[in-house]
Amino acid sequence: MANDRLRALEEVENQIATILQCAGNIVLELSKDKHNASFLDRQLSQFTGSVNRVETELSSQIRYLTQVATGQPHEGSTYSARKDCQMALNRAEYTRVKLGELGRTCEVMLDPQP
Amino acid sequence: MASQRALPQSKESLLQNYNKRLKDDIRSILDNLTEIIKTAKVEDETQVSRATQAEQDHYEMHVRAANIVRAGESLMKLVSDLKQFLILNDFPSVNEAISLQNQQLRSLQEECDKKLTSLRDEIAIDLYELEEEYYSSRCESAPSSLCFADSMPPYGFCSGKATVSGTVRTCLCARPTGAGTVGRPRTGVTHLGQPRRAWRTQTDPPHRKLPPNTT
Numbered sequence: 001m002a003n004d005r006l007r008a009l010e011e012v013e014n015q016i017a018t019i020l021q022c023a024g025n026i027v028l029e030l031s032k033d034k035h036n037a038s039f040l041d042r043q044l045s046q047f048t049g050s051v052n053r054v055e056t057e058l059s060s061q062i063r064y065l066t067q068v069a070t071g072q073p074h075e076g077s078t079y080s081a082r083k084d085c086q087m088a089l090n091r092a093e094y095t096r097v098k099l100g101e102l103g104r105t106c107e108v109m110l111d112p113q114p
Numbered sequence: 115m116a117s118q119r120a121l122p123q124s125k126e127s128l129l130q131n132y133n134k135r136l137k138d139d140i141r142s143i144l145d146n147l148t149e150i151i152k153t154a155k156v157e158d159e160t161q162v163s164r165a166t167q168a169e170q171d172h173y174e175m176h177v178r179a180a181n182i183v184r185a186g187e188s189l190m191k192l193v194s195d196l197k198q199f200l201i202l203n204d205f206p207s208v209n210e211a212i213s214l215q216n217q218q219l220r221s222l223q224e225e226c227d228k229k230l231t232s233l234r235d236e237i238a239i240d241l242y243e244l245e246e247e248y249y250s251s252r253c254e255s256a257p258s259s260l261c262f263a264d265s266m267p268p269y270g271f272c273s274g275k276a277t278v279s280g281t282v283r284t285c286l287c288a289r290p291t292g293a294g295t296v297g298r299p300r301t302g303v304t305h306l307g308q309p310r311r312a313w314r315t316q317t318d319p320p321h322r323k324l325p326p327n328t329t
Contacts, residue, residue, distance in 0.1 A: 005204070009197050013190060020186045023147050027179065030154040047147070051140060054189065058136050061196055062129055069203040071125040076212040081219040088226040095230060 005061065012057050015050045022047035125203070132199075135192050142185040146178040153178075 025043045029035055153171050160167040200207075 005200055005207070006197060009193050009200070013193050016186055016189050016193070019143065020183065023143070023179075023182055026147070027150055027154075027175070030151065051143065055136065055140050058192070058196070059133075061200070062132050062136070065196070065199060065203065066126075066129050068205060069125045069129070069199070070205065071203075074202070074205060074208050076209060078212055078215045078219065081216040081223075085219040085223040085226075088223040088230075091230060092226050095233065 005064075008057060009061065012054055015054045015057075019047060019050045019054065022050065128199070132192060132196065135188065139185040139189045139192070143182050146181045146185070150175050150178050 022043045026040060026047065029040055029043070153174055157167075162170075
């Protein structure tokens with residue numbers, strides 16, 4: 001859910017870049033002696049569409065935040081679960097080390113050095 | 115004297131500010147591009163010379179283009195602020211992310227502990243079999259390898275010790291009897307008149323130490 005909204009905002013950033021790109025292409029085309037009318041129309045329609053999409057998306061995000069935000073800090077945490085998981089991994093690592101030592105001891109006993 | 119620090123903006127005023135910035139930037143982009151297109155139109159009649167008019171139009175287009183770029187950058191900053199506000203204040207998604215992370219961590223921990231428990235059970239079974247083999251073989255080895263048969267003390271049992279290392283052999287079945295010791299007195303001969311053997315017989319139950327607690 002959070003990732004969708006963040007991805008939507010990243011898409012808005014791309015749209016803003018498209019807006020500036022289209023504006024630059026329009027000004028560049030107007031600077032020429034002979035203008036390509038179809039190219040100008042395409043760029044202008046793309047520019048207008050991007051501006052509308054940016055405005056709509058950002059307005060909806062601000063409206064959602066107005067409904068959801070409380071102004072208080074969030075006090076949730078994953079610390080306890082993370083700590084328990086870390087302890088379990090430590091137990092497994094310790095077991096692995098001890099079994100390794102046992103294996104080496106057995107190898108030494110079975111094949112003593114002359 | 116403690117300096118006054120600015121109070122944090124309330125969320126309503128912050129979101130209103132975001133709305134205002136959005137509308138101002140969009141309006142700036144549209145107005146400036148419209149004016150650039152209008153300025154690009156060539157007019158036959160001008161109040162000043164064509165060169166002056168061209169120079170003025172050139173400068174105006176520069177400024178309006180810079181305004182469009184500034185408005186675009188302001189929109190990018192607004193998007194960045196909205197992302198930050200969303201990450202910090204979107205409680206439904208934060209709660210969902212926290213619960214998902216907790217679930218993943220707990221499942222990993224349970225899987226780890228389950229594997230360790232099964233490993234412990236397997237090792238305990240192997241250890242039990244090894245202990246069976248070790249303790250039974252130690253007590254049923256050949257007598258000459260365990261006891262000093264030549265050095266039989268008068269009280270009828272050997273005093274040597276047998277260890278795993280093989281250097282000093284000690285029979286752990288030896289137990290002192292008589293005055294000041296435990297067990298019933300043992301004489302040098304049995305009740306049938308046979309010399310009492312110091313080493314353990316096949317009929318004697320094997321001594322066995324209790325295995326260490328593995329749990």
